[in-house]
Amino acid sequence: IATMLESRLQTKPRSSPNGRETSLWSSGFRMKLEAVTPFLGKYRPFVGRCCQTCTPKSWESLFHRSIRDLGFCNVILVKEENTRFRGWLVRRLCYFLWSLEQHIPPCQGAPQKIMESTRVQNLLSGRVPGGAGEGQAPDLVKKEVQRILGHIQAPPCPFLVRLFSWALLPFLNCVFLNVQLHKGQMKMVHKAAQAGSPLVLLSTHKTFLDGILLPFVLLSQGLGVLRVAWDSRVCSPALRALLRKLGGLFLPSEANLSLDSSEGLLARAVVQAVIEQLLVSGQPLLIFLEEPPGTLGPRLSALGQAWLGFVVRAVQVGIIPDALLVPVAVTYDVVPDAPCDIYHASVPLGLWTGALAVLRSLCSHLGCSRQICSRVHLAQPFSLQEYTISARSCWGSRQTLEQLLQPIVLGQCTAVPDTEKEQEWTPITGPLLALKEEDQLLVRRLSHHVLSASVANSAVMSTAIMATLLLFKHQKLLGEFSWLTEEILLRGFDVGFSGQLRSLLQHTLSLLRAHVALLRIRQGDLLVVPRPGPGLTHLARLSAELLPVFLSEAVGACAVRGLLVGRVPPQGLWELQGIELLSQNELYRQILLLMHLLPQDLLLLQPCQSSYSYCQEVLDRLIQCGLLVAEETPGSRAACDTGRRRMSRKLLWKPSGDFTDSDSDGFEEAEGRYFRLSQQLRCPDFFLFLCRLLSPLLKAFAQAAAFLRQGQLPDTESGYTKQLFEFLQATAQEEGIFECVDPKLAISAIWTFRDLGVLQQMPSPAGPRLHLSSTFASRDNQEKLEQFIRQFICS
Structure with missing residues (x-):
């Protein structure tokens, strides 16, 4: 199998005489393939361009x-x-x-x-x-x-x-x-x-x-x-x-x-x-x-x-x-x-x-x-x-996660501060301390910038796609593989495989055979299912490699879920399509809240990109993929209407050379944009798929919040991590949620709670120990924290 995808992988299920689609899986992986259509005609995306904002001369030369x-x-x-x-x-x-x-x-x-x-x-x-x-x-x-x-x-x-x-x-x-x-x-x-x-x-x-x-x-x-x-x-x-x-x-x-x-x-x-x-x-x-x-x-x-x-x-x-x-x-x-x-x-x-x-x-x-x-x-x-x-011009004011998010979690305020999040988990060693404070900041931000570029330049391998489909869309495994490959390419990411679909899937399943089971459900049909327990955990780690491709849309989908959490009917979220209007300001607020909650090591935002520009990027992605549709507010004038009666009278006639006023001073303040959930048939499944990409991390955070009522504190960081990981394992055995049973997710939850002010690190003769802060010692505030996290989880 070559590692290039020079053509689009597309299969179309054929219909049987009785009107039902024939299964693409058959005994021994024999399957019928349609003709291969080249992706976008000829080329695949070329990845790896440097940042045009920070290094425009390098970008050109x-x-x-x-x-x-x-x-x-x-x-x-x-x-x-x-x-x-x-x-x-x-x-x-x-x-x-x-x-x-x-x-x-x-x-x-x-x-x-x-x-x-x-x-x-x-x-x-x-x-x-x-x-x-x-x-x-x-x-x-x-x-x-x-x-x-x-x-x-x-x-x-x-x-x-x-x-x-x-x-x-x-x-x-x-x-x-x-x-x-x-x-x-x-x-x-x-x-x-x-x-x-x-x-x-x-x-x-x-x-x-x-x-x-x-x-x-x-x-x-x-x-x-x-x-x-x-x-x-x-x-x-x-x-x-x-x-x-x-x-x-x-x-x-x-x-x-x-x-x-x-x-x-x-x-x-x-x-x-x-x-x-x-x-x-x-x-x-x-x-x-x-x-x-x-x-x-x-x-x-x-x-x-x-x-x-x-x-x-x-x-x-x-x-x-x-x-x-x-x-x-x-x-x-x-x-x-x-x-x-x-x-x-x-x-x-x-x-x-x-x-x-x-x-x-x-x-x-x-x-x-x-x-x-x-x-x-x-x-x-x-x-x-x-x-x-050029990078020094992008440095702005920053606040800790405790200052940004804790008042909103506890219901003490609703407005999100207009500032960036300061979150640095990497310890500063002696060689870095020997530099000036300004140079230390330069090295840390340059590291984030380069690591973000390296991740964006990485190709998505077939095992990551297969693991994601087995976890989140395994009922339509074969039909969705080529669709997901094309979606990756359309977002400017590359893939590291090519070849006929049958050979490719055989190769991928042979690599994952210790974590999947092939079940013969009837004559000529095979069902591929992930093995419970460690198999699901391994597939979740592989699927995390796909998250950078859909991260913007996944953040946006979970933010929409959090915005509509109080209005969801029993039939499901998508029953609100065409009914509920979502304002741009509300969407921005929910995206910012989720951005602040997610670890910086996961988001890998480039330092030259502000949070509000990322919010606009998330919103644009949701519109481009068809999940949101722009709507005019009832009774409002169309956004493209620039009729004379929207201008103040003083701007209708002005002497030439009079620059005392800006032309925008007389316009009425533009009304906020509004959106509705799309009515396309594929949107509910795609929305659920995006939400599930972030669900392992968010579920680990929610279970860590629930564990505050049971955990033995004070304890060392390693000891409390072990307690939380054992709790995740026990919960997975009861509920069958093995995707979040990962020590890395446990330590991420603990560090995020420490930044949020839930846990405090205090010195002791035996070394630093974690204590539960007085603010979150009450059961009421612990439930508020868990509820705040669970609003973004789509079951």
């Missing part, structure tokens, strides 16, 4: 329209044509010859250049606090600098890089069906590399394999050895030594010490010198902005922001004039099993442990046909210098 036509390549498909030689022996040694062909730039004299850098020399001469002039001998400081430098990096060994690339090729071909890369995106990156500024790739983090796969891909495309910023907590000393020889970087633990610590000052100075030397030499650098999937914590990585802070500092002090940032993402049909387990282990991954995991992965994949498809996404590069200049 680093993109050409011909790039979108270059197509895809499979980077692990190495044949005789990929070498300079031909022949029978070459075909059997093409992996080895290919590894010898890779260009590895020399890296000589790097430690000496770092020792000669201005920052390190100031420490050695004692011209800054914490250096040799603070009571330490220069030789001792020099030895300490060399020790820290050895912990951070080592010169890449060309022999090891070639050997590792040669050994990695057969492993990737055993595990992956293909690893696709858009040649147009690669051409953009090559063009940016030729501009002279160093490349800094900022990536999401799906699995440990990302840090191995991305350097391999970029080395095979001629970008040289990629320096990867690894997390030292997940690697043993032996594995760290190997990764350093392959181009890895590790932040020393001393860098996270307090600002007044001489050890922390020295470590941060050496790391800054290392980054400056890398950028000056033009070597590409890879930083993971997202925490690994097994980590219970914030989505944004504190370590990634620390490395990015060093890059921002190097540009600001003028070591390099500019750096080009490239948002990167890697998507998989299914995240490979073996590398994922390391994040759940109690000890770091060792060299032999990793080798055994690779062998187990090879054995498992050789014994079955579960080969995974993968896609590497490289978004349009943009200038860090340009972003730094």
Whole structure:
């Protein structure tokens, strides 16, 4: 199966003689397919453009329209044509010859250049606090600098890089069906590399394999050895030594010490010198902005922001004039099993442990046909210098969630303050604290901006679509698959698959076979249903990858549900179509309330986008997809009527050159717009589908509010998370709602309640402990909180 969808997948059920539609599923997946119609005639959407608001010059200069036509390549498909030689022996040694062909730039004299850098020399001469002039001998400081430098990096060994690339090729071909890369995106990156500024790739983090796969891909495309910023907590000393020889970087633990610590000052100075030397030499650098999937914590990585802070500092002090940032993402049909387990282990991954995991992965994949498809996404590069200049103009006033939402939850007020939400869950580490407060804010917002771009650039895989349909629309599984694929493409997102529908579904179900059951309901018909318990939980995690595509519409649908919650008749919400008028101001208010409730890590709003512009975007999406229809208010004049009697008399005649009044001063204040629910037949199902996309998170929040009456507080954060997760499991067994049984949803609920003022973190001799605030100690306020959350849930 190729990972490109160059045509629209469309099937139409055929009618049987008795008037009923024949089932598309049949024994052995034999099915009748209609002709395939190309999607939008010819092209698929090209994703990955940089922000036109923050980086307009980069948006114009680093993109050409011909790039979108270059197509895809499979980077692990190495044949005789990929070498300079031909022949029978070459075909059997093409992996080895290919590894010898890779260009590895020399890296000589790097430690000496770092020792000669201005920052390190100031420490050695004692011209800054914490250096040799603070009571330490220069030789001792020099030895300490060399020790820290050895912990951070080592010169890449060309022999090891070639050997590792040669050994990695057969492993990737055993595990992956293909690893696709858009040649147009690669051409953009090559063009940016030729501009002279160093490349800094900022990536999401799906699995440990990302840090191995991305350097391999970029080395095979001629970008040289990629320096990867690894997390030292997940690697043993032996594995760290190997990764350093392959181009890895590790932040020393001393860098996270307090600002007044001489050890922390020295470590941060050496790391800054290392980054400056890398950028000056033009070597590409890879930083993971997202925490690994097994980590219970914030989505944004504190370590990634620390490395990015060093890059921002190097540009600001003028070591390099500019750096080009490239948002990167890697998507998989299914995240490979073996590398994922390391994040759940109690000890770091060792060299032999990793080798055994690779062998187990090879054995498992050789014994079955579960080969995974993968896609590497490289978004349009943009200038860090340009972003730094333009982004500061977007900073406005912000308030905490407690100030914004708590009075409305308790019924003390109804107006939503006209300000943005301040919510930062990622802890600030020592390297980031060493920057000015304004630069800290710049790094955090840049991280949000790039992570949002990486997620928007990621392709949706077939397993995410299948999991979503099984959870929310499984009664029309096959007929809805091609519809949902087309809806994804229409919203400007890409998909990571192609091929005939029958083969595609066979491949997808083979990857999900541990979590679904195939039931033969009658002769020739099969029913695909998710397995209860952990199977539903796994499908919910996969379906979350589809949420960024429909997030605006899902927020709008849940907001409409909250607006009409008190007027819903027994027959259902859609019985109000054509009856109830929804004002634009009321819709804005409900959207804002839900936006403030949802975690920032989920919304991933770009810092240059205000909440009210997002409200307008949500409303526009609801109108575009047909759920809402604009209506004129009864007795009002049409919106396009600009008749003379709507102007004041003083504006009818004015002397030329009189600019004392604005032309808009005499107009009557425009009346608010009104909307009705659409009367199209497909709208109720689509509305329910959108609401259910957000239901796992909202149900977890609602159950967390109900748990306030049973939870044992005070307790540590980890202890209370365990209590809440056990409560979610027990509730799922009773009600069959397994979609919200996820530790990440539990910790998100606890952190949101802490920001909302429901829970308070108080110091204690044994460490910080969570307490129930006095405001929400009463049962009445707890019920108000639960009712506020449940208004957005559509059952």
